[in-house]
Amino acid sequence: MARSRPQRPTTGEGGLFELRRRGTITELLFLFECTTEEPTQLRPIADRLGLTVQAASHVFRQLQARRLAEVREGRYRATVAGVQWLHASLGVVREDVEGRLERLNIVDRCRALALVDLVEGQPATLELRDGLLSARAGGDGASRGRVRVGGRKGEIVEVDRLEGIVPIVRGRVRVLTVPARRLRDRTVPTQLRRALAESGTSLLAAQGLEAFHLVGRVTDRPVVRFAVAAACREASLVGVASTVVVLDDELPHLLQQFGGTDPPPIDVTPIG
Numbered sequence: 115m116a117r118s119r120p121q122r123p124t125t126g127e128g129g130l131f132e133l134r135r136r137g138t139i140t141e142l143l144f145l146f147e148c149t150t151e152e153p154t155q156l157r158p159i160a161d162r163l164g165l166t167v168q169a170a171s172h173v174f175r176q177l178q179a180r181r182l183a184e185v186r187e188g189r190y191r192a193t194v195a196g197v198q199w200l201h202a203s204l205g206v207v208r209e210d211v212e213g214r215l216e217r218l219n220i221v222d223r224c225r226a227l228a229l230v231d232l233v234e235g236q237p238a239t240l241e242l243r244d245g246l247l248s249a250r251a252g253g254d255g256a257s258r259g260r261v262r263v264g265g266r267k268g269e270i271v272e273v274d275r276l277e278g279i280v281p282i283v284r285g286r287v288r289v290l291t292v293p294a295r296r297l298r299d300r301t302v303p304t305q306l307r308r309a310l311a312e313s314g315t316s317l318l319a320a321q322g323l324e325a326f327h328l329v330g331r332v333t334d335r336p337v338v339r340f341a342v343a344a345a346c347r348e349a350s351l352v353g354v355a356s357t358v359v360v361l362d363d364e365l366p367h368l369l370q371q372f373g374g375t376d377p378p379p380i381d382v383t384p385i386g
Contacts (some may be wrong), residue, residue, distance in 0.1 A: 222274060234240075239255030325360050325361055
């Protein structure tokens with residue numbers, strides 16, 4: 115989505131922050147040369163890294179003292195621990211860089227859903243409504259521009275000369291658990307219907323056959339039944355809340371699918 119990003123806290127730990135430690139970049143590059151080339155002399159490494167041979171020797175001694183590098187069979191090599199550290203460090207840096215690049219998704223033009231009639235040249239503010247990038251009249255918002263191609267309310271318009279960023283508050287995932295032993299309890303549908311009415315969310319999903327069947331009995335709303343965790347995660351990224359119905363004995367499997375980096379905020383509520 116153009117010029118939008120979730121608001122994520124910056125902890126200042128790991129990634130590029132770790133590389134600020136003096137010598138870390140040089141150590142990683144030195145260890146990479148030892149892993150991929152296994153040179154017999156320090157000069158080739160020094161030349162590629164722009165170091166003197168004395169400086170390269172100092173880096174090696176530092177790594178050797180930490181048991182990350184060694185000389186074996188006449189070649190400079192990374193130890194098993196050194197290779198593990200190299201992979202882990204570069205992996206963390208890659209995730210950090212990719213995350214920062216996503217937040218620098220700079221564009222100067224976008225399309226949006228018109229919330230009101232908009233005409234060419236009119237100032238417009240961009241915001242998210244139900245997960246859709248939308249435009250309204252006025253330039254007082256966090257993300258703003260000028261209408262390039264106007265349209266009536268409900269049509270797609272084009273906005274250029276963009277400034278600012280569309281703020282996104284992550285959508286919460288509300289998980290409603292149903293005790294498996296109570297599937298035939300006649301009070302469960304009423305309790306679930308009440309819980310769904312209270313949620314008022316834009317996305318409704320069911321994990322598993324029993325949960326899907328139960329939800330279909332209490333609501334006519336469309337129900338996501340495939341790739342539930344992926345759908346809820348994507349909805350959360352654009353500020354859309356969701357509700358997932360699941361049997362209590364399948365809850366651990368569902369929550370496991372929300373693992374990894376940057377999971378959505380999740381609330382678990384037992385039915386009844």
